[in-house]
Structure formats: C-alpha cells, structure tokens
Amino acid sequence: MKVLAFVASAFLFASPLFADAKIGEAAPSFEVKDANGKDQKLADYKGKWVVLEWFNKDCPFVKKHYGSQNMQKLQKDFTAKNVVWLTVNSSAKGKQGYADASQALKDASERGAAPTAILLDADGKVGKAYGAKTTPHMFIINPEQKVVYAGAIDDNDSSDPKVIEKSKNYVSAALTEGLAGKPITTASSRAYGCGVKYN
Numbered sequence: 001m002k003v004l005a006f007v008a009s010a011f012l013f014a015s016p017l018f019a020d021a022k023i024g025e026a027a028p029s030f031e032v033k034d035a036n037g038k039d040q041k042l043a044d045y046k047g048k049w050v051v052l053e054w055f056n057k058d059c060p061f062v063k064k065h066y067g068s069q070n071m072q073k074l075q076k077d078f079t080a081k082n083v084v085w086l087t088v089n090s091s092a093k094g095k096q097g098y099a100d101a102s103q104a105l106k107d108a109s110e111r112g113a114a115p116t117a118i119l120l121d122a123d124g125k126v127g128k129a130y131g132a133k134t135t136p137h138m139f140i141i142n143p144e145q146k147v148v149y150a151g152a153i154d155d156n157d158s159s160d161p162k163v164i165e166k167s168k169n170y171v172s173a174a175l176t177e178g179l180a181g182k183p184i185t186t187a188s189s190r191a192y193g194c195g196v197k198y199n
Helices: 002-012 060-067 070-079 101-111 125-130 161-166 170-179
Strands: 031-033 039-041 050-054 084-089 117-120 138-141 147-151
Touching: 031 117, 060 070, 060 161, 070 084, 070 170, 101 117, 138 170, 147 170
Parallel strands: 050 084, 084 117
Antiparallel strands: 031 039, 050 138, 138 147
16 A cells, blocks of 8 residues: 555656656757647757646646746746747547647637646656656747756645645746856756546
8 A cells, every 4th residue: 555655646746856857968859739730849949948737627736836926927928038838739630638620729728828838748758758757847948948947836835726826836946047147046846737638
C-alpha cells in the first residue's frame, strides 16, 4: 500500500526529477496540430521565449487559475512581450478534459484565454516527451530552445483561487528575469494539480 501511495503521489504532484524535459538541456522537439488545424513545431519558434501550459478544463486547479483570470492575464501580459504561449491539451479521447478542435476554441473563447495556440495532443506524445504530469504543468523554453523552467505555476498548491494574490508566481518571475537577461532564480518546482489524463 505504501508503494501505491508513493506512485499516486508522484503522479499527482510530480517533481521535475521525473520529467523527461531537463533544466538546461534541449527542449524535446514536437510537431502537432493546433485547434485551428495549423502544424505547430517547436523548431519554428527558435529565437523566441516559449511557454508550454498543460490544460484540462475540468480540473479544479486549472479552474482556479482560469476562473480568477490569473492564467489569462499571464498569457496576455507575456504574449504582448513577444513570448509564444502554447496551451497543451493531452487528455485522451473519452477522458476528462478531452476536447476536439471546435470545442477547444469555444472553451478558450468563453474563458477569454489568449494563448498563441492550443495544441491538441490527445495521443499524449507531446505530454509524455516533456514528462508533463499535472494540469497545470508549466515549462519555459528560452530562445536557444533549452528548458529553463519546469514545474508549478506558483508556490501554493491549494485549489482555492483566494490564495493567488499571496502566492509567488514562478512562471511570471522566470519570464521576467529571462526577458531581462537575468539568471532565473527558481528554475524548477514541484508541479501540482490533476494528473494528465493520458490513455
């Protein structure tokens, strides 16, 4: 039972230790369709800062950040600074959070979401390449296409949106430092949220 409990804990609250995308190393390449039917390749964004955000509309931790407009504000603030923001849905068909292209676009519109693109990863290839374990699970890739941050959006794993105001936002801090040419103070953290609904 203790072993099972540990496995469940590792899955739900994953450490970057378990991720395939390693800090300071080349980000796993990918090519996947977005919700508009466009091919999205990481290689096309060389020279830009890129954020990968794992998403499941039915996850309470995702709802925390979207219901409060916290995620949308981050998206708008940093895409305005030429950061590429890719929201990734790795929920398999028939699993919680799955959405086809039209549903994904509708959901984004209703939430006022503002990513650069929504990647449809129902086969889980992108998620598994990065070792994405939770929603949200966040990765930041620098212009040289190296992973410079992996983990949680912030330092409070409560699903209550009331804690956001007092939380330290790791993603905002890392991007702000990176865009200013400064070293990233916190390069990894324990990701929290719902387990990604892979097949």
